[in-house]
Amino acid sequence: MKNKVLVKIFIPEVDSDFDVYIPVNEIIWKIKKLVSKCASDLTGGNFDFSKEYVFLNSKTGQLYRENDIVINTDIRNATELILISVNEIAI
Numbered sequence: 289m290k291n292k293v294l295v296k297i298f299i300p301e302v303d304s305d306f307d308v309y310i311p312v313n314e315i316i317w318k319i320k321k322l323v324s325k326c327a328s329d330l331t332g333g334n335f336d337f338s339k340e341y342v343f344l345n346s347k348t349g350q351l352y353r354e355n356d357i358v359i360n361t362d363i364r365n366a367t368e369l370i371l372i373s374v375n376e377i378a379i
Contacts, residue, residue, distance in 0.1 A: 301372075315354075
């Protein structure tokens, strides 16, 4: 699986976390969109995927930009990411 990394994604809004394989050659906004829709499905619609969300590295606090490609970031196997609403953080 050289072209994918296994990450843990925490979603505080619904108090859930998921282990997800993400492709390293994909853009962050596409990953975020897919994860948001999956989280909504897995939580029975309790997660509102229509809001604006960002990925945040839980260890370093790194905020990932929309157009970053996964391979060009510090996201690797076992990285723990937080999917959080833009309204809930102060940038």
